[in-house]
Amino acid sequence: MSSIRQALLSLLAREPLSGYDIKQRMNNRLGPFWKVGSNQVYPELARMEEEGLVALQGIEQHDYRPARKLYEITEAGREAVIRWTTEPGGADQYRDDFLLKAYNSWLVDPERMIEGIREMKKQHEEKLAAYEAKVAELTSQLAGRSVADPLFSSISVVEFGVRYERLYVEWCEELIAKLSRREPE
Amino acid sequence: MSSIRQALLSLLAREPLSGYDIKQRMNNRLGPFWKVGSNQVYPELARMEEEGLVALQGIEQHDYRPARKLYEITEAGREAVIRWTTEPGGADQYRDDFLLKAYNSWLVDPERMIEGIREMKKQHEEKLAAYEAKVAELTSQLAGRSVADPLFSSISVVEFGVRYERLYVEWCEELIAKLSRREPE
DNA sequence: AACCCCATGTAACTTGTTACATGATTAA
DNA sequence: TTAATCATGTAACAAGTTACATGGGGTT
Numbered sequence: 117m118s119s120i121r122q123a124l125l126s127l128l129a130r131e132p133l134s135g136y137d138i139k140q141r142m143n144n145r146l147g148p149f150w151k152v153g154s155n156q157v158y159p160e161l162a163r164m165e166e167e168g169l170v171a172l173q174g175i176e177q178h179d180y181r182p183a184r185k186l187y188e189i190t191e192a193g194r195e196a197v198i199r200w201t202t203e204p205g206g207a208d209q210y211r212d213d214f215l216l217k218a219y220n221s222w223l224v225d226p227e228r229m230i231e232g233i234r235e236m237k238k239q240h241e242e243k244l245a246a247y248e249a250k251v252a253e254l255t256s257q258l259a260g261r262s263v264a265d266p267l268f269s270s271i272s273v274v275e276f277g278v279r280y281e282r283l284y285v286e287w288c289e290e291l292i293a294k295l296s297r298r299e300p301e
Numbered sequence: 302m303s304s305i306r307q308a309l310l311s312l313l314a315r316e317p318l319s320g321y322d323i324k325q326r327m328n329n330r331l332g333p334f335w336k337v338g339s340n341q342v343y344p345e346l347a348r349m350e351e352e353g354l355v356a357l358q359g360i361e362q363h364d365y366r367p368a369r370k371l372y373e374i375t376e377a378g379r380e381a382v383i384r385w386t387t388e389p390g391g392a393d394q395y396r397d398d399f400l401l402k403a404y405n406s407w408l409v410d411p412e413r414m415i416e417g418i419r420e421m422k423k424q425h426e427e428k429l430a431a432y433e434a435k436v437a438e439l440t441s442q443l444a445g446r447s448v449a450d451p452l453f454s455s456i457s458v459v460e461f462g463v464r465y466e467r468l469y470v471e472w473c474e475e476l477i478a479k480l481s482r483r484e485p486e
Numbered sequence: 487a488a489c490c491c492c493a494t495g496t497a498a499c500t501t502g503t504t505a506c507a508t509g510a511t512t513a514a
Numbered sequence: 515t516t517a518a519t520c521a522t523g524t525a526a527c528a529a530g531t532t533a534c535a536t537g538g539g540g541t542t
Contacts, residue, residue, distance in 0.1 A: 220314065367508085
């Protein structure tokens with residue numbers, strides 16, 4: 117059930133990682149695609165170690181730095197991810213504050229609203245550019261890979277991101293067009 | 302900050318409603334677009350009444366039924382929604398469990414994965430049909446409305462839903478195509 | 487001098503989910 | 515008879531957010 121547990125296991129199924137690594141992948145690599153705090157990562161790793169889903173592979177100690185605890189997934193852990201991945205589940209509900217703001221646009225001065233939409237559009241354009249770059253980067257690494265390589269899965273996910281951001285930007289443009297048609301300066 | 306508060310106020314800005322009404326609108330009308338439990342609605346309404354954002358308009362008593370408490374938004378409440386709607390905010394992070402499952406698709410037997418994707422696709426197709434019907438229904442009510450009518454805002458939001466579900470279905474189709482190319486029965 | 491990076495973790499707080507409780511009426 | 519609808523609400527739990535704590539080394 118807990119989605120964070122699944123997220124951690126999904127990353128560890130690919131390579132051994134430390135708690136810090138995991139946090140970085142989630143918060144930076146795929147942009148704000150999935151954010152977590154250290155409070156969620158470290159205790160969850162400890163719990164999963166107790167349950168035998170992950171195991172401490174070793175501790176790296178670089179002179180002055182704090183110890184780096186590398187975790188690897190166990191066979192039980194791998195089975196758990198596979199079970200979760202194949203088990204049927206309902207579609208998640210979509211939720212976005214800005215849609216609620218759009219729902220209130222009738223209450224607000226159109227010019228003001230347009231400003232806000234433009235700002236939101238800009239943010240999604242930036243994400244779009246980042247995802248597009250990521251797809252290009254990953255695709256260039258594709259040469260000579262087996263068809264069962266994790267890279268194929270990664271690309272599909274980032275491609276979703278590209279489409280999503282594209283949709284968002286287009287929708288913003290239409291909203292702006294509708295509102296300006298109504299209120300010609 | 303609290304998004305439920307904003308959601309309640311956004312609905313009450315259009316018409317007086319009871320807690321039960323609000324729950325219905327969120328959970329049924331726009332499908333699982335925004336789900337809430339009674340535990341969130343009723344206490345939040347009480348809190349907002351204390352703070353003067355909403356006011357009890359009256360209590361309906363239909364013979365045997367439990368009393369129905371109708372709330373209306375106050376001037377302070379309306380100002381609060383407008384303030385929130387126009388204030389700048391960062392893009393929400395997108396989060397969907399099924400994307401994480403797709404990220405794990407390399408781990409899993411392609412045929413099994415395809416089954417799961419088909420099931421997910423079906424669910425999104427149903428949502429798509431529901432949103433499309435909703436857009437048609439709302440559009441037919443448009444005749445003779447003022448350009449500042451809440452209906453225009455509603456349509457924009459549901460249109461987002463249509464596009465989103467469309468994107469999701471298309472992405473599922475591509476995923477299936479990619480996986481079957483790899484594993485011809 | 488002030489801040490960011492690495493790397494671990496804890497504490498306090500706010501949200502959201504699931505289940506329960508009441509109780510009459512109506513539809514399967 | 516079983517379940518659903520209306521209508522309010524509470525209790526217990528799970529998940530997520532923000533802030534804090536440590537501490538040396540590097541960057542501006």
